Structures are given as C-alpha cells and as structure tokens.
Amino acid sequence: MRLPVRVTPKGGRDGLDGWALDAEDRPYLKVRVSAVAAEGAANAALLAFLAKTLKRPKSALRIVSGESARVKMVEVEGATEADFDLAFGVRP
Template identity: 60%
Template sequence: MSVRLAVRVTPKGGRDAVDGWSPDEAGRPVLKVRVSAAPSDGAANAAVVALIAKALNVPRSAVRIAAGETSRLKRLEVEGATAADLAQAFGAPP
C-alpha cells in the first residue's frame, strides 16, 4: 500500500513546517511545505523527506521523490501510508 502526494517546496523557508493544502494552476491539491535547508546538494530534498516521514510516522526510507528532484513542485510516493493517513496528518485536501 502506498500513496502519492504532490508537494510545493519552499527551500530556505526559515523553519521546517507544513503550511497546508492549496490548489495548483490546474486546480489539483498540493501540500505546501517549507524547509530551512538550502536547495544545494539535495539538502532540501532530504529535509522534505524527513519532514513528511515524521508527520506520517513512517521511516524516511518509505518516502521517495518520484518526480521533481530539482523542481519546487515534487511528487512523493509514501509506502505504508493511506489517503486517510494523509488526511489525519495534514487535513483533508480541498
């Protein structure tokens, strides 16, 4: 069981936090995430993976960046999580 999750990352955002859901340009729900790490050497990606894993109470190895390694808009795959887990951790998407 796995779930896909679209996130919009703000690197060097001052703190590591999830800012909630917002629609993207096409109206699809995207989770807004800010991390304090800079986007160099994969530090921001690692911080995003750690933040999402902690929020969903899964190991970091269960969270994988499926698309958007170098983009602010990323698609994550989380093994061992369900849509209900996402709704519980981040609220229901709009």
C-alpha cells in the same frame, strides 16, 4: 500512495503551510524547510519532515519526480489518503 508537494527551501523553519490547488484544481501540499536547495539538502529535509509527520520510516518515502523542481511527487509506501488527511488536514 503519491503526494504532490510544493517545497520552499530556506523557509526559516521546517513546517507545513497547508493545502493549495494548482491551475487545474489539483490539491498539493505546501511545505517549507530551513535547508537550502543545494546538494539535495532541501529534498532530504523534506523527506525527513514528511516521514516524521506521517510517522513512517524515511526509507518508506522517495521523490519520484521533480527532484530539482519546487513541485515534487513523493511516494509514501503503505500510506492512504486518510493518513494524509489525518497528518496534514483534509484536502480542499
């Protein structure tokens, strides 16, 4: 299952800022991480945060697009929409 995520690096803490809608009314998850966006540190922090929140091993998550962009598509092996809703709240 794929999860669209907008990441805010150097956000002061690792945490969830909830769901939002893009210009085409597609939901995406807003996450902030304390790591800086250099040498993949923010991406690693994002995957670690999502893995912990979803109670999955880090190896089950990977960024499939947007590696150097704020908006990323993260693939989570074995996850369902219900898993995302339970971990992050119901999508708008």
